[in-house]
Structures are given as structure tokens and as C-alpha cells.
Amino acid sequence: MRILTRILALALTSTATVLPAAAGSLDDPFATAARTPAAPSPQQFGRSGAVPCADRLPDAPLGPVEAVDLALCRHPQTREVWATARAQAAQLGVARAAWLPTVDASLAATRYQYAEDPYTRRSASLTLSWLLYDFGQRAAGVEAAEQLLAAASATQDATVQSLFLAALQAYYNAQATRAAVGAAGLAERSAEAALAAAELRYQVGVGTPADRLQAQTARSQATLNRIRADGEAQKALGVLANAIGLPAGRPLALQDAPPPPAPGAFAQDVAALIAEAQARRPDLKAAEAQLRAAEAAVDAARAAGLPRLSLAAGPSWVDTGPATTQGGQFGLTLSVPLFSGFDTTYRVRSAAAQVDVRAAQRDRVQNQVALDVWQAWQNLNTATQSLQTTADLVASAEQSERVALGRYKAGVGSVLDLLAAQSALAAARVQRIQAELDWNVNRAALAQSVGALDYSLLQGAAEGKP
Known part of the structure; x- marks a missing residue:
């Protein structure tokens, strides 16, 4: 009896170490719901104020903040990772x-x-089965599940930052x-002025006929460029609609772009950014x-080949018509695998080998994090x-065109x-637009590469901060 008491005490102690403290x-x-990460939402990424997920587009023209709101709330991938x-x-x-007993x-x-x-012949039985000791197989299984949940939570963060x-x-x-x-339209009007x-x-x-023909050709080319630019703009709206979880053909009205940020030197320590990224990046976590x-799976695989001690107990009842028998069972079973x-x-x-695979993948992600930050910083x-x-x-090209x-x-x-x-003025305007686009996108890409992409970035962009 003392041996059985000690075995039960050991089983209860081991069970208490892996079960949650609060039921x-x-x-x-x-x-487990308390361990599940929250559903992706604007508040999760620092959105100021209580902003519920909208079921429809806002009535006002769409700004970058509202676009991100919709992406976090409506994109199917956010529901998938959650x-x-x-x-x-x-x-x-x-x-x-x-870790708990089963009753059958x-x-x-x-x-x-x-x-x-x-x-x-009628019979009935009630059996309680309890695995008392297994040399750590169940503990390793709980540890593996804990770590896989942590990985799923970090993957959710990484995915939502990518959607952001x-x-x-x-x-x-x-x-x-x-x-x-708009720039193509200005170029078309300039070509029309030259033709006039x-x-x-x-x-x-x-004037000569050749001058007039050359001006007509330039005007036609400018018109063609404007038509192509309009087509690219419509395609970009479809990509935006898809990115925020809407059908590609959904009409979208955008806010006017804010004035470009004041040009200035961008100076941050890239080594410090890489170190911060390696501490914050959710995909590395x-x-x-x-x-x-x-590593926990290795422990579980080893424990599977070790002895297991189980308890079984319960009443039974058998009725064969003229005779009825009642009884029960209580016993311990030690299973010792000899050869499998x-x-x-x-x-x-x-x-x-899977540990080696995961270690190599961890190292690859770590190197990729450093490369991502380095490239984003340079961009x-x-x-x-x-x-x-x-x-x-643009300023010099405008002056040259006027002269x-x-x-x-x-x-x-x-x-x-x-x-x-x-032509030089039209090209300069396009390069200016591309430079502003690159600045906005690369600023967000650097924040995402560090693992710090949130709504504070949009507030900084509105204030013209690099």
C-alpha cells in the first residue's frame, strides 16, 4: 500500500507541473484560450483610439491609415493565421x-x-485508466506543443506585419x-502648346512642315503615354483593393498625397538596427x-521506448438470466518494451535530424534578417x-522648358x-514621383525588416519625419 501511495503521489506531482495553475x-x-494570441486588429499595432473593424469602406477618401485598418480587419490571410x-x-x-485519467x-x-x-447475457463495466509514469514522454509532448504555439503566435505576427x-x-x-x-497630362498639354x-x-x-510634323508626333506620343499611365493607375487600384481584402474591381477613392517630406540626411546605425531586428523579428522567434x-520531440521519441506504469480500476456487472455477478478490478500494469x-x-x-533541420532554418532566417535590414537601410x-x-x-527642367x-x-x-x-521635364517629373514612392515604401520596409512596423510610422510620415 505504501508503494501504491508513493506512485500516486508521484503521478499527481508530475501532473501538477504541466497543468495550468488556473482552471x-x-x-x-x-x-488554452488565454494562451491564444489575439485576433489581428488595428489596436494590436498601436492604432490610437478604439477603432472597430469596419464592414464597409469609409465614406471619405481612403488614406494610408484606413487602408491598413481594412487590411488587418478584412484580409483573408489574417483570419487564416489566427x-x-x-x-x-x-x-x-x-x-x-x-496527464489526466480516462474513464470508459x-x-x-x-x-x-x-x-x-x-x-x-448482459454486461456493464466502468473502467478508469491512468498512465502514472512514462519517463517524460508526456512532458516532452507538452513542451513541444508549447513551443509550437509560440511559433504559431510569432508566425501570426510576422504574417500580419507583411500584410501591413x-x-x-x-x-x-x-x-x-x-x-x-497627372504628370502625363501636364506633358500632353505641354506637347499641345508646342504643336500650337x-x-x-x-x-x-x-516655320517648316518638318517642325509641325515633329510637334504632332510628340503630341501623339504624349497622349499615348497618358493613356498608358491611366491604365497603370487603374491596375494599381485593383492591387490595392486586393491588398485590403476587397474585390479587385471595387471602386476606390484615395486621399491626395501629402507634400513630399523635406529632404534630409538619413543617418542611423545599421549595426544597431540589425541587432534590434534579431531581437524583435517574429519570424526569427x-x-x-x-x-x-x-528538441522536445527527441525527448518524446526516446521516452517512447522506455517502460510505462499504468493504473486501471472500475466496477463490472454481468447478468446471464438466472445468475447475476458483480465485481470490479484494481491493478497496476508495468509495460516494458523489450524489442520493437x-x-x-x-x-x-x-x-x-529534425533538430538539425530546424537549427539550420533558424540560422538561415537569422542571416536573412541581417540581409533584409542591410538592404532596406541602403534603399x-x-x-x-x-x-x-x-x-x-524638376526645378531645372521646368526652367529649361520655359526658356x-x-x-x-x-x-x-x-x-x-x-x-x-x-521630354526632359516629363522624365524629371516621373523620377520625382518614383523617388517619393521609393521613400515611402522603403521607410515602411525598413521598419518591417526590424520588426517594428506599426501605426507610428504613418504618423511620422504625416509629419514629414524620415
Whole structure:
């Protein structure tokens, strides 16, 4: 009896170490819901104020903040990763359930047909089964489930940050393509002005047919460029609609782009950013958790080949008609695997190889994190410097175009000089739009590469901060 008491005490102590301290509800006795990450929402990423997820587009034109709100609330991938995390939390409950006893009820009725004495045999039993000790297999299973839940939570964070970035990229690209339509329209009007000047000079006899034909060609090319730019803008709106979880054909109205940020030097310590990213990046945290889960799986595979001590108890009842028997059982069973055809050996070897796989994946992600930060830092540094250069480029191109048009109207300049100046101005405007797009996108990409992408980035962009 003392031995049995000690065995039960050991089983209860081991059970208490893996079960949650606070019991959950009847439908969640292991309180796994408390371990499940929250559903992706704007508040999760620092959105100020209580902003519920909207069921429809806002009435006002869409801004970058509202675009991200919709992406976090409506995109199907946010629901997918949250459901995956909930499923893994339930698997943690499955692992913890192995520490508790199971109770099975059995009812049976059999009719025996004998010529002289047919009878019916009825039986019932209630059996409690409890695995008391297994050399750590269940504990390893709980640890693996804990780590896989941590990995699922980190994967959710990484996925939602990627959606955050994708929504911003799509929004800024839609704004840029709309600005490109405006720039193409300005280039078309400039080409029309050049054509009107060539027509006037031809009519008064100081222009040549070649000048007029060249101006007509330039005007047609400018019109074609404007048509193509409009098509690109419509496609960009479809990409934006998809990024925020709406059908591609959904009409969208965008806010006017804010004034471009004041050009300035971008100076941050890239080594410090890489160190911060390695501490914050959720995909790296997920890889670390996957490695720890694989290590726990090795312990579980080893324990599967060790002895197991179980308890079974319960009453039974048998009725054969003339006689009724009542009884019960109570016993301990020690199962000692002697030979399993080397199954345990190869399971341990497979689990150990999976540890090497997860370790290599962790190292690969760690290197990728450093590369992501380095590339994003370089891209943003280049984009910040490009803002000043393209501002100067547009200013000089506008001045050159005005001078060329004035000289041509005055009869001292050639149509080729005018068309070249107009082409240079159109190209400068496109480069300016591209520089602003690159600055906005690369700023968000750097924050995402560090693992710090949230709504504070949009507030900083509204204030023109690098």
C-alpha cells in the first residue's frame, strides 16, 4: 500500500507541473484560450483610439491609415493565421489531456440461442485508466506543443506585419500611379502648346512642315503615354483593393498625397538596427520556437521506448438470466518494451535530424534578417538622397522648358530644342514621383525588416519625419 501511495503521489506531482495553475471553463478546462494570441486588429499595432473593424469602406477618401485598418480587419490571410494559432492552442490542450485519467463505460447484450435453454447475457463495466509514469514522454509532448504555439503566435505576427507592409506598398503605388497620370497630362498639354506654336509659325511662314510634323508626333506620343499611365493607375487600384481584402474591381477613392517630406540626411546605425531586428523579428522567434519543439520531440521519441506504469480500476456487472455477478478490478500494469524492431532507434534518429533541420532554418532566417535590414537601410538611404536630387532636377527642367518654349515662339530656338526640353521635364517629373514612392515604401520596409512596423510610422510620415 505504501508503494501504491508513493506512485500516486508521484503521478499527481508530475501532473501538477504541466497543468495550468488556473482552471478554465467547462469547454476549455486547460485555459488554452488565454494562451491564444489575439485576433489581428488595428489596436494590436498601436492604432490610437478604439477603432472597430469596419464592414464597409469609409465614406471619405481612403488614406494610408484606413487602408491598413481594412487590411488587418478584412484580409483573408489574417483570419487564416489566427485560425492556425487557435488550432495549435487546442493541440496544447490535447497534450495536457494525456496527464489526466480516462474513464470508459461499456454496455453489452448478447443473445445465445440454444434449443433447450436460450438466454441473454448482459454486461456493464466502468473502467478508469491512468498512465502514472512514462519517463517524460508526456512532458516532452507538452513542451513541444508549447513551443509550437509560440511559433504559431510569432508566425501570426510576422504574417500580419507583411500584410501591413503590402497594404502600404499597394496604397503608395496607387497614389504614385495617379500622380503619374497627372504628370502625363501636364506633358500632353505641354506637347499641345508646342504643336500650337509650330502651327502658328507655319501659318505665318516662318516655320517648316518638318517642325509641325515633329510637334504632332510628340503630341501623339504624349497622349499615348497618358493613356498608358491611366491604365497603370487603374491596375494599381485593383492591387490595392486586393491588398485590403476587397474585390479587385471595387471602386476606390484615395486621399491626395501629402507634400513630399523635406529632404534630409538619413543617418542611423545599421549595426544597431540589425541587432534590434534579431531581437524583435517574429519570424526569427518562430524559427527559435520550432527548434525548441524539435528538441522536445527527441525527448518524446526516446521516452517512447522506455517502460510505462499504468493504473486501471472500475466496477463490472454481468447478468446471464438466472445468475447475476458483480465485481470490479484494481491493478497496476508495468509495460516494458523489450524489442520493437528498432522502431524507437529510428524515431530518435529522425527526431534528432529534425533538430538539425530546424537549427539550420533558424540560422538561415537569422542571416536573412541581417540581409533584409542591410538592404532596406541602403534603399532608404538612397531614396532619402534622391528626394533632394529629383527636386533640383524638376526645378531645372521646368526652367529649361520655359526658356525653350519662349525662344521657339520668339523664332530664335528650334523645335528640337523645345521637344527635348519637354521630354526632359516629363522624365524629371516621373523620377520625382518614383523617388517619393521609393521613400515611402522603403521607410515602411525598413521598419518591417526590424520588426517594428506599426501605426507610428504613418504618423511620422504625416509629419514629414524620415
